[in-house]
Amino acid sequence: MKIYFKAIFYYFFIIFCIASMQFIGGCAQIGVPVGGPKDTIAPMLTKANPTFGSTKVTNNTITLSFDEYIDLQDLQQNLIISPLQNKNPTITANPKSITIKFKDTLLPNTTYTINFGNAIRDFNENNITKDFTYLFSTGKTLDSATISGKVLIAESGGIDSTIIVLLYRNAVDSTVKNKKPNYIAKLKGDGSFQFKNLPTANFKIYALKDADGGKTYNTKFETFAFLQTEVSSTTNENVLLYAYAEEKAAENNNTTSITKKNIDKKLKLQTNIQSTKDLLEPLEISYNNPLKDYDFSKIYLTDTFYKKITTAKYSLDSTSKKITLSHIWQPETTLILIIEKDAAADSVGNKINKTDTIRFTTKRKEDYGRITLRFNDLDLFKTPVLQFLNGETVKYTYPLTSKEWSNSMFPPGEYDIRILYDTDKNGKWTPGNYTKKIQPELGVTIPQKLSIRADWDNEQEINL
Template identity: 40%
Template sequence: MTAGRIISLFFFGALFIGLFSGSGCANIVPPSGGPRDSLPPVAVASSPKDSGTFVKEQKITIVFDEFVELKNANEKIIISPYPVKEPVYEYKLRTVTVRLKDSLLPNTTYNINFGDAIVDLNEGNVLKNFEFSFSTGASIDSNSLSGKIILAETGETDSTMFALLYKKQEDSTVSKEKPMYVARVDAQGNFRFSNLPAGQFYVYALKEEDGDKRYSSPLEQFAFLDSAVTIGATTAPVQLYAFAAEKQKPKMQSTAVDKAKGLIGNANVAAGAFDFLDTFTIAFPKPVRTLDVSKIKLVQDSVQTISNLTIKNDSVRKQIQIINNWKPGSKYQLFLDKGYAADTSGLAVLKVDTLAFRVKAEKEYGSLRIRFTGIDTGSHPVLLFYNNKDLVGGYPFNGKEFYRKLFKPGNYKIAILYDVNNNGVWDAGDYFAKPKRQPELVQPINKDVLVKENWDNELVIDAAASGTATRKQ
């Protein structure tokens, strides 16, 4: 071994010992290379080329300027025309590959919208709404259609819905066949189709759980336009109102019943006070089958027994209602003898009970007057009040002024229901009816209503400033 070789070995050996001596191990610190990369990947090449024509291959390869990966590709990538067979998505190093399983249609422009599926491998920077297009014919279709989807019952939007385009008009098409074009909906309810051919299309919107883009259940949010839209160089935006034709029935929760305690009801009395604007109720876990009103007695101010008391059994709401001409500020005692009620399972009230409460005084309420402009008075407006997103009241009014001498204090959100058929409730649409029926519309008002106790509360609201609820097509 030469002297140089011996010196070299000694040097590297000393260096190795020095690195791992002292504190017992070395602290390995990555080199600082400047600020963090915050830029998304950039496409630098592709096969076929973007916006290429006369394309025949079913494999699309896109190369980026850095290492990338695909996240939830099957959920986030939308290909139009919408494929019958699920494409295959792959990524490796700087390359993303899309393999189409369907045969390519002649003289057709294809659009691949990657959504936010493409991210760089190191920092996770998202390439948002990257689109790639090509044509099997001599030109690229450049027409577009934009629009907005609103939930008819609330006036809100839902970014999990999709806009759909069909060529066929038959009612069963949306249930049996996949759409020709699909567009994603953003948080504001907006959507946009690009690279469309000229011609007539039927526009729908859908929120479905199984991912097949077919309207298969009346529980699904669905929307439709009454007539076809002609796509051309300049096509006006469209607006759709989504509805669920049927509502999900709440699941019955089984609760353990202590038969030794018997049937127990709950009155709508809070902190010993009853809100006389409500109906006095006693609620039960199950509907009441038998009710003995002779075992129910109401006494006012400890001396006066109410003789003209009206008691009703509401089996739908699983409650009994006690209707009385309540005197504000007075005290009451409700005497409930054992056996006054029994439910549909045969469980009966086993104990005598007495409920003492007072009726709120008028000064514990406030008056409320709201003057409106910009309301469609011909569509039977109903003013809806919400507290923490719960509907707490609905009041038909003339569309110009709402007034209540007594109103429960609180901070409310409000909306206008346009009750076209004047039945007092919101009605869903029906796509399969003859003729088809659009849903009734609810217009949220972007202004809080604060009702103060023992106060004359007044405000003016321009409903048009909150957005109109008219149908645009």
């Protein structure tokens, strides 16, 4: 009987434990907090010492307090202090505050702005306090003059938002090459800029793609822009700057450093002849090694009866690795290119293994499209040139003498088009020259893309 009673006791005890666990678990589920909405509000300034917009400031330490925990990210890329400091201030971030300690002596009667860009964010959700700027003056009043404008890439009319704008007070032409500016502004996405809280004065203004971070124009390879005259902070006119690089960075094709060790042991060649030869492009023969000796008389075209064609013209490019053969190609014509074994040799005497004979046929006229473009608001007095581009590469260039242009045989494909105002009439874009005070030629990229279909009449109206 005792055993039976004990078994019943254990039975009810187990049921009680299971029920208790279920009850507790159920209660726990009910009590789990579901959480509130996600924080989307950026940190806000609650207090500043000195107060925001203070005048007659003499203290070189500033403290900014915020309403929540903050984090400073990419401060070096975002921070702009105007006027520019010779010695960078010490900036420290505490949980809810930022302290700035100036190392330079504050200038008298000067308005200072500290722009943090997008550096200030809340600690938890990374919400950005966009373009946060603190302002104070060492004088009796806050300066309020502004200079606004836009920077465009001269050749294309495009925008490079990594360019900065430099403002110099009491400067000569050479100052931009050896001294940092007084004020700096960054471009917005549309290429515009604005300097605020400037003193009433005249300034020299420049734009620079500052590759080395020096904030000075010290190489002709840097993208740069200048204004011919000073600009006044009292005028309301927008400044327009056209940026250019006076020289393009040279490609790494210096043949003078080539030695026997880095020359291929066999001389090889290839051509740009596809299944059919383009009627509008020259024939190109590319070698794997730079050529030292060559004889164009041993590279020639013939007809199918091996009769030489003597009207072709030859040239060797600056790398000494590409021979260009120019000729007026006739449609649907079969030709033979012959490159004799000893037509060329590289610097160690290598030649191709044997005479190369390439038979090819030129394209049909029907493989090309017919195109007519009509331009609205085209200024013919500025010597406009029509350029067709694939990406950044100018493929075809045509001077424009009227507001309608047509071509009866144009390569099919997708193109961007650009109008270049060719003031020096050399058929290509010419950059500016700061030393000679020459502005760059201007190009206007047309937003419309052209799609040229073969054996088709392609017509389009272009608005400039």
